[in-house]
Amino acid sequence: MAQQQTNLVFFSEQGEQFLVVLNGVQQNFNPQTNVKVTNLIQPYYKVKIRFVDGRTPDIDKTINFNAGTETTFIVKKTKKENYVLRWLSEVPIMQAPQNVANQNIVVFSTMPPVDPALNGTVNNTTTTVVHSETNAPSQQSGNVSMGVNINDPELGVNMNINVNASETGMHTQNNTTTYSQTQTTTTYSTGSTGGQIQRPGVNGYTGTVGCAWPMDATSFSNAYASIQSKDFEDSKLTIAKQVIKNNCLSSDQVKQIMLLFDFESTRLELAKFAYGYTYDIGNYYLLNDAFDFESSIDELNSYIEGYQR
Structure with missing residues (x-):
């Protein structure tokens, strides 16, 4: 009997962006507010909803559903300000709505997604x-012994001859x-x-990651120019936070933005804010060079140690 395929839909009630991880494998490359995963054949899956705001804890839940259906789950905030994953609805897969606005559709995969x-x-x-x-050819040897008796009455000859011979030769056996x-x-x-494919700023990085993938060089260059164009520190900080909140950056990109600010306190504030939106968080020590005082480095390290992803 052919296996019935199932679709799973996850969406956030308040529009929070997230990544869907099924059985330990990330499914959507970019954070979304509505994700449909198709071609599922198992009745149970371990689901992780990973938020990208840098503050909200992940949701971990084992879910089950009926085969041949499209089952929808909602990501919502409870009265206690906790996020949960709740079953919402289920329809036969042939009756499922098509072309839903702002819905990211991905085919289930056991490999991480490619950009x-x-x-x-x-x-x-x-x-x-x-x-x-x-x-290799092997050397072999052998001995031959032969006796000859000649008797000719007419000539009156009677001879006995014994012949001993030896032979040495090369023998090849074709064992391959x-x-x-x-x-x-x-x-x-x-x-x-x-x-x-060449990835900017994190080539060869294999450590812990904090978000999907950093901005490409062109997008970052545009964002950097927008921040740099502002005259006042507060205006630069506001735009920088907007850029960081809606993207994923590398540690090097965060450092470049930090160096646009003159005040140590502003650089420290930005470094704390950006930690939850950084891809190669194992390289975050690179930001230390952007500080003038050891106290700022110590404060950032304390913040990172107490950070809950």
Whole structure:
């Protein structure tokens, strides 16, 4: 019997952006307010709703649903100011609404998502190495013994001859051992250039991450110029927080923004605010160079140690 597929829909009541993680694998690349995950075949999934505001704790919940349905769950805030995930509705999958506005639809995957803006493809290259071994020729020897008796009455000859001979030669046995080793290399390439994807500022980073992926170079350059164009510190800070709150940055990008401010206190305030919106939080020590006083570094470290993601 064919397995019935199921869709899951998650949306936030107040428009908070989030990432959906199913069985430990992130499904949507960019934070969204409404996410539909399709092609699910199991009756149970471990769900994590990961908020990107840097303050709201994740929601962890095991959910179950009927096969062949589209089941909707709502992310909402309780009277105690806690966020919960609640079942809302269920319809047969053939009756589910199509083309819902502002809904991000993703196909369930056991691999982390690739940035959809890159229009990328996955290339698998398989290399097989075949190795053969043939036994080397071996030296062999042998002895031959032969007796000859000649008797000729007419000539009056009677002879006995004994012949002993030895032979040494090379013998080759064709015993060949063959084995193969296969290695598969996966690379992501863009649809436009076919080149390998290069990520700005965090190439090779494998540590803990705080958000989906930092801004691309062009978007960050535009945001940086917008902040820099303001004359007053307060105006710069307001725009900087707007940019950070609605994006994901690298530690290096946060540091560049910090250096636009003249006052140590403003830089410290911005560093605290940006921590929850930073991708490579393991590199956050890079921000220490933007401070003039050790006390600011100590205060930021204390903030990070007490931070609850």
